[in-house]
Amino acid sequence: MNLLILGATGRVGQAATAQAITDGHSVTVLVRSPDKFGTLGVAPTTVVQGDACREEDVARALxxxxxxxxxxxxxxxxVLTDSLRILIDLMSRRPGPQRIVTIGTAGILDSKGYPGLLRYESPESRRSSVRAAEEHRRAWELLSRSPLDWTIVCPTYLPLGERTGVYRVEADTLPDGGASISVADTADFAYRQLQSADYIRKRVGIAY
Known part of the structure; x- marks a missing residue:
């Protein structure tokens, strides 16, 4: 499978990239600083140096x-929504697969205790700032209006930790009592969705 990974030098992106390469996929990454892959332990098939918010760079990588x-x-x-607008436009105009998985936040999941609100809008959220959640919400809205086969993986608190492959997931809401999920297991689930149709056009809450 030929995969494009954006944000591959971040915590979740690095873990997903390493897993995909280890599994034998052809992996292209679009990064500003290729030298950051020195800590990954494995090398992507193709490294495109560029900006995820520049259409010509994204087109080359895609x-x-x-x-x-x-x-x-x-x-x-x-950055998140600027890049996503470019991806949606490019992917919508080309023939072939239109599968995209993105990493969101549990704040844009539906609140269970306060129907009609998202978690970041309700007392369930303890964050003083909603700026990041609002940017993730705009990304979700962009995908919802697109023709792409999208999935947004929405983790809660993201500590470091080993990949276990054992976690709970729930469409559009956070599993009851979910308080954390490791970076590695978030990457594991997101990576597995690239070849799964279980949560097409869904937000997915993930937690232990």
């Missing part, structure tokens, strides 16, 4: 990809 995993964060601005 060429031949069967699926896309975006592990980009909000980065204090609009």
């Amino acid at each position: 060429h031949g990809a069967d699926a896309v995993l975006s592990a980009l964060g909000t980065d204090g601005g609009t």
Whole structure:
């Protein structure tokens, strides 16, 4: 399988990239600083140096990809949505697979205790700032209006930890009592969704 991974030098992105390479997939990464892969232990098939918010760079990296995993964060601005607009436009215009998995936040899942609200809008959220959650919400809205086969993986607190492959997931809501999920297991689930149709056009809460 030919995969494009964005945000591959971040915590979740690195873990997903390493897992995909180890499993024998052809992996292209689009990164600003290729030297950051020195700590990965494995090498991507293709490294495209560029900016995920530049259409020409994304188009080069996307060429031949069967699926896309975006592990980009909000980065204090609009990198997430700017990049996603480009991806949606490019993927929508090309023939072939339109599968994309992105990493979101549990804040954009439906609140169980406060129907009609998202978790970040309800008292369930203890964060003082909602800026990041609002950027993730805008990304979800962009995907919802697109024709792509998307899945948004929505972890709660993300500590470091080993990949166990054992966790709970739930469409559109956070599993009851879910308080954390490791970076490695978040990457594991997101990576597995690239070849799964279980949660097409769904947000997915993930926790232990």
